[in-house]
Amino acid sequence: MTQRRHLLQAATGIGASLLLPGLASAQTGGARRFQGVTLNVSTFSAAYPKLLQQWLPEFEAQTGARVNFDAPSFPVYNQRADLELSTKGAAYDVVNVTFIYSSRWINSGWLTPLDEFIANPQLTAADWDVNDFLSGARAPETGRDGKLYGIPWTAEALLSVSSRFDLVQQAGLEFPDTTDDLVKVLRAVNKKERVAGFVSDSHYGWTFVPYLHAFGGDVFRKAPDDLFPTLDTPEAIAAADYYAQLIREFGPDGAVTYQPDQVTQALKLGRVNFSDAGQLHLAQLGDAATSRTLKTVKFGFVPKGPAGRFPGTAVHGLGIPAGSRNKEAAWAFIQWALSRQTTRRAVAAGYGSPSRRSDIDSAEFRSRQRINGSDLAQLSLDTITQAERTGHMKYRTVSVYPQVDQQLNKAIALIATGQANARQAMQQAQAQSIAELRRAGQKI
Amino acid sequence: MTSADTALPAHPLEAAPVAQHRAPRRASFVRRHGRAIAALALLAVVMFPFLWLVHLAFKPAADLFEDSLLFTPTLDGFRALLQGNFLRSFLNSLAVSTLSTGLSLAIGVPAAYALTRWRFPGRRHVALWILVTRMAPPIAFTIPFFLAYRWLGLQDTILGLALVYLTFNLAIVIWLMQTFFEAVPTALEEAAYIDGCGVWQAFWRITLPLAAPGVAATAVLCFIFAWNDFFYALILTRTQAVTAPVAIVNFLQYEGWEWSKIAAGGTLVMLPVVVFTVLVRKYLVRGLTAGGVKD
Numbered sequence: 001m002t003q004r005r006h007l008l009q010a011a012t013g014i015g016a017s018l019l020l021p022g023l024a025s026a027q028t029g030g031a032r033r034f035q036g037v038t039l040n041v042s043t044f045s046a047a048y049p050k051l052l053q054q055w056l057p058e059f060e061a062q063t064g065a066r067v068n069f070d071a072p073s074f075p076v077y078n079q080r081a082d083l084e085l086s087t088k089g090a091a092y093d094v095v096n097v098t099f100i101y102s103s104r105w106i107n108s109g110w111l112t113p114l115d116e117f118i119a120n121p122q123l124t125a126a127d128w129d130v131n132d133f134l135s136g137a138r139a140p141e142t143g144r145d146g147k148l149y150g151i152p153w154t155a156e157a158l159l160s161v162s163s164r165f166d167l168v169q170q171a172g173l174e175f176p177d178t179t180d181d182l183v184k185v186l187r188a189v190n191k192k193e194r195v196a197g198f199v200s201d202s203h204y205g206w207t208f209v210p211y212l213h214a215f216g217g218d219v220f221r222k223a224p225d226d227l228f229p230t231l232d233t234p235e236a237i238a239a240a241d242y243y244a245q246l247i248r249e250f251g252p253d254g255a256v257t258y259q260p261d262q263v264t265q266a267l268k269l270g271r272v273n274f275s276d277a278g279q280l281h282l283a284q285l286g287d288a289a290t291s292r293t294l295k296t297v298k299f300g301f302v303p304k305g306p307a308g309r310f311p312g313t314a315v316h317g318l319g320i321p322a323g324s325r326n327k328e329a330a331w332a333f334i335q336w337a338l339s340r341q342t343t344r345r346a347v348a349a350g351y352g353s354p355s356r357r358s359d360i361d362s363a364e365f366r367s368r369q370r371i372n373g374s375d376l377a378q379l380s381l382d383t384i385t386q387a388e389r390t391g392h393m394k395y396r397t398v399s400v401y402p403q404v405d406q407q408l409n410k411a412i413a414l415i416a417t418g419q420a421n422a423r424q425a426m427q428q429a430q431a432q433s434i435a436e437l438r439r440a441g442q443k444i
Numbered sequence: 445m446t447s448a449d450t451a452l453p454a455h456p457l458e459a460a461p462v463a464q465h466r467a468p469r470r471a472s473f474v475r476r477h478g479r480a481i482a483a484l485a486l487l488a489v490v491m492f493p494f495l496w497l498v499h500l501a502f503k504p505a506a507d508l509f510e511d512s513l514l515f516t517p518t519l520d521g522f523r524a525l526l527q528g529n530f531l532r533s534f535l536n537s538l539a540v541s542t543l544s545t546g547l548s549l550a551i552g553v554p555a556a557y558a559l560t561r562w563r564f565p566g567r568r569h570v571a572l573w574i575l576v577t578r579m580a581p582p583i584a585f586t587i588p589f590f591l592a593y594r595w596l597g598l599q600d601t602i603l604g605l606a607l608v609y610l611t612f613n614l615a616i617v618i619w620l621m622q623t624f625f626e627a628v629p630t631a632l633e634e635a636a637y638i639d640g641c642g643v644w645q646a647f648w649r650i651t652l653p654l655a656a657p658g659v660a661a662t663a664v665l666c667f668i669f670a671w672n673d674f675f676y677a678l679i680l681t682r683t684q685a686v687t688a689p690v691a692i693v694n695f696l697q698y699e700g701w702e703w704s705k706i707a708a709g710g711t712l713v714m715l716p717v718v719v720f721t722v723l724v725r726k727y728l729v730r731g732l733t734a735g736g737v738k739d
Contacts (some may be wrong), residue, residue: 046698070683072693073694073696073697074692074698075693075696076693078680079678079679081678083587083590087587087594259701261700264700266509280698281699284699
């Protein structure tokens with residue numbers, strides 16, 4: 001096993017040196033500079049980390065470092081990483097900076113600023129170009145001190161989808177652009193050919209918030225500076241009422257229990273027509289082998305409301321824990337993992353959520369992201385750009401958002417199942433959020 | 445004198461025998477089999493989730509979300525599962541549960557015997573303090589264990605996890621076994637002492653065999669609790685000692701859930717507990733009902 005690993009390293013080392021000249025020259029001491037170093041890398045299991053795991057021998061051959069790459073599921077990873085980082089442990093050298101925890105991890109001083117590594121020509125290749133990463137994706141990885149703590153490997157957008165757009169066309173209607181349009185369209189197509197009108201992932205702290213913003217509401221008074229919750233404003237109550245009505249009136253049986261994967265499957269099988277979901281999930285509707293709605297699907301922006309359009313975005317990046325004892329080697333790994341060569345190669349292998357502008361603009365990526373006439377790549381890019389411009393996603397990276405997130409999940413479920421009206425549910429969410437924030441030490 | 449001579453005359457109020465016997469009406473099917481039907485109905489409700497999980501494990505991935513119950517069974521889910529690291533996690537679970545159960549019994553059974561038979565100051569308090577470990581939620585122990593294990597190098601080890609499980613298994617062993625030892629008459633041990641046995645011999649040769657059903661029942665419960673633990677395994681393992689419940693959760697991928705693997709893994713995870721319980725069910729029933737009726 002070890003012999004095989006060494007052989008593989010030797011064979012790939014030559015190729016890797018040719019593939020990644022920038023990395024090699026940037027490291028004083030030349031090739032195999034980190035001989036004897038063991039790097040512990042942990043991310044959650046996703047498409048990009050899986051590709052990196054396949055290509056690890058190349059990095060090992062080139063740098064001499066040995067990499068232990070652990071990639072558990074999203075919830076498992078977050079639990080472990082949060083605990084490990086909070087105790088300033090040295091168990092990990094490279095971690096995924098999870099979007100919902102980024103503010104907590106960055107602003108608590110649990111991660112290492114990367115600016116000095118990036119600025120040092122001895123440590124970073126000239127062609128690596130941090131500015132090639134979407135600025136909208138870099139923003140959540142940036143601390144209050146203005147320093148960068150994570151390099152994004154995914155920049156995902158929340159988009160709207162109609163899996164059976166043919167039914168919409170038969171009704172003589174267009175893809176809904178506004179919240180009023182959406183209701184009009186759903187009334188026209190709901191239950192047609194036994195296809196339910198609308199469903200969403202029951203993580204409403206993610207899927208409902210674009211509607212909350214669209215109605216003029218918000219989660220906090222002004223994140224990240226003023227974290228007083230604003231869940232019981234008239235706008236928030238109206239948004240919750242509207243959204244829960246979508247689920248109640250147009251949802252399939254058990255709509256309030258749908259997990260992201262169930263939403264994807266329901267869309268692929270054509271059991272539900274409309275939803276809002278992340279681009280990585282929606283791209284699966286373009287898989288000819290498993291999707292029955294490939295020829296009827298259409299994508300668009302999440303609908304705009306009286307206050308405008310505020311789509312959700314999610315960014316994950318690679319960062320270095322403050323407790324790491326191998327920071328330079330860790331940076332070498334991040335640099336390799338997100339070099340132009342590696343990200344381009346990932347796109348070529350079918351990766352669907354790059355964060356480098358050069359990859360997003362590449363013809364190869366654009367052609368693959370065109371599904372039944374919809375340009376998923378452009379929709380995502382526009383969404384991320386807009387989120388950066390409006391700053392409406394700042395609510396999501398404050399350290400105490402997970403507590404409010406839980407309250408939103410509960411509130412929408414209560415309204416959709418008829419256990420409470422919108423006013424009662426949102427007032428309850430407001431009161432409990434305030435209590436939770438105070439418990440977390442927030443002065444509100 | 446025969447019994448006929450002493451027979452009493454018929455009572456005047458005694459009803460005259462009925463001249464024509466009507467054939468007894470046959471009880472309806474429902475009345476005759478009511479209990480069995482009710483039991484089957486209850487069993488169906490209880491077993492449904494398990495049967496559904498097993499059926500998903502054998503269903504082709506392409507048909508998983510189809511409503512039809514008719515499909516060609518496949519072992520693809522199990523194959524995919526065993527091609528990865530699941531088998532290792534399964535064996536880790538087996539090792540941790542067995543070790544934890546063994547340790548719990550090795551420490552807990554003598555402790556329970558001592559608490560039952562010996563009189564010493566604060567005996568009841570000791571038993572109560574042992575139970576406190578069951579009262580506190582696992583989260584209360586997590587951070588101290590996490591930090592201590594990092595320092596001791598016990599993170600991500602089978603032994604480390606087995607030791608953590610003592611926090612909840614030891615209390616079960618001690619409290620359950622106390623009840624079983626109390627049911628064993630002290631006269632038997634006293635007789636053994638007269639025959640020349642020491643305390644340890646009397647315990648080992650007389651008391652423990654008589655309490656064997658209780659030990660079996662307790663062992664099953666300890667094994668199940670350890671086998672099903674998710675929380676401690678989630679926090680205290682990384683790659684080497686990952687147990688089956690954590691491995692199954694790892695099939696919840698970011699882009700989608702691997703339902704075939706989840707169902708196959710769930711089915712496999714149920715097997716050891718079912719087999720173990722079937723093997724010791726005779727003792728389990730005796731053990732769990734011991735002391736239910738006062739003599």
